[in-house]
Amino acid sequence: MSDWPSLDWPAWRETAIALQLRTQIIGKVRLALTPWLNHSWHVPLYVSARGLTTSAIPVGDRILEVDFDFRHDRLIFMTSDGRSRGIGLQAGSIADFHKAVVACLTDLDVPSAFDGTPSEMPDAIPFAEDHAQRPYDAEAARAFWQALIRISRAFGEFRTGFLGKASPVHFFWGSFDLAATRFSGRTAPRHPGGVPGLPDDVTCEAYSHEEASIGFWPGSDAYPTAAFYAYAYPSPAGYAAAKVAPDAAAWDTTLGEFILPYDAVRAAPDPQAAILAFCHATYDAAADLAKWDRDALECPLGRPRVPRVVA
Missing domain, CATH: 3.30.920 (Metal Transport, Frataxin; Chain A)
Structure with missing residues (x-):
């Protein structure tokens, strides 16, 4: 461990x-x-x-x-x-x-x-x-924070491999989760709303453009297990059936998202690599199935003190 x-x-x-x-x-x-x-x-x-x-x-x-x-x-x-x-x-x-x-x-x-x-x-x-x-x-709160530090590092590294519009790695207090999102650059169909406790105009604005998101939450009464998640909006045909990594990751039909248990990452030989594998695999599935312009949007992951090569 x-x-x-x-x-x-x-x-x-x-x-x-x-x-x-x-x-x-x-x-x-x-x-x-x-x-x-x-x-x-x-x-x-x-x-x-x-x-x-x-x-x-x-x-x-x-x-x-x-x-x-x-x-x-x-x-x-x-x-x-x-x-x-x-x-x-x-x-x-x-x-x-x-x-x-x-x-x-x-x-x-x-x-x-x-x-x-x-x-x-x-x-x-x-x-x-x-x-x-x-x-x-207080110790439980510190443990949560220490997990967020490690996870934000992995999400931040994943973010460096994208040239298009991308969110910061940020913590949403409404849903109590850490998240990062990539965008194709295309608008999305209007979201139907209906998210409990969230005004429809906020939801519709949040999902105004085609996206692929990854995130982490510490659990909830509805899903009482710490886990990583990934989803695409709108979800392209075939997304739920996509093969993703690592092996512990799977599609959850109730949540409508890919889920990777936190404990599986924690037990992995290289937890950072496991998170990155999940980020890349779920994004790849969304981008390929929705036909994103990947050549224009992506670049190699960033490295300290090494500028991105521009042709």
Whole structure:
């Protein structure tokens, strides 16, 4: 077994759900303050040396940055005028966390009005009304972060092999997953919407162009296992039957996606190579079946200090 951390969804479920709700509160702060960017790229968080970060959020002539510091169990608010505030990441209610976030923003003279309802979660309770006491397992949160560090490295390397439009490697707080997407450059049929907890106009804009996505989530009640996933939109004919790698990867008819269990990657002799094999195989299937212009869109994977050769 490699040094990749164990991610046992049932064991850290309560902490994971509490952490998802907390990341949603901070994500919605960013959403309220940032101009819309295609495919909702203005709202995700990013893996950082501390944990997860919003990156720079514009606030008039200043910048706000909010970091989940999993090393020191803190949520840190920083502004470009040198001020900062912090909240402990610990057991407690989402209502109390929400109240503390609003107080920090107010103290920093940052607008504190944002959407107060969770997204993409069943039976959502407004943050300010969620008074249930929730645990916080700091070691489990750190293990999740350490997994994200390793996975973002593999996704980032895969991203270097594409010349066309491609997303950053980013963490979506609604679905609580790390993702990266490649685009063919062609528009896609209008998405039918209907995603629970997500407005149809957001869904339709997110899937406005033909894409092939890869991602990772730590599990959920609907799928209580940490896993990598891959899908194409629109899904080309024959995609579900495509042969993909590594051997542990398979099409899940319920989810409508290829799935690679995290534990299979963790047990692989070279976990990074296993992730890259999954990325390449699922993308290859989507691009070939949908007849993407691969010669124009692709390039060799990047290497440090070696410029891409241009003919």
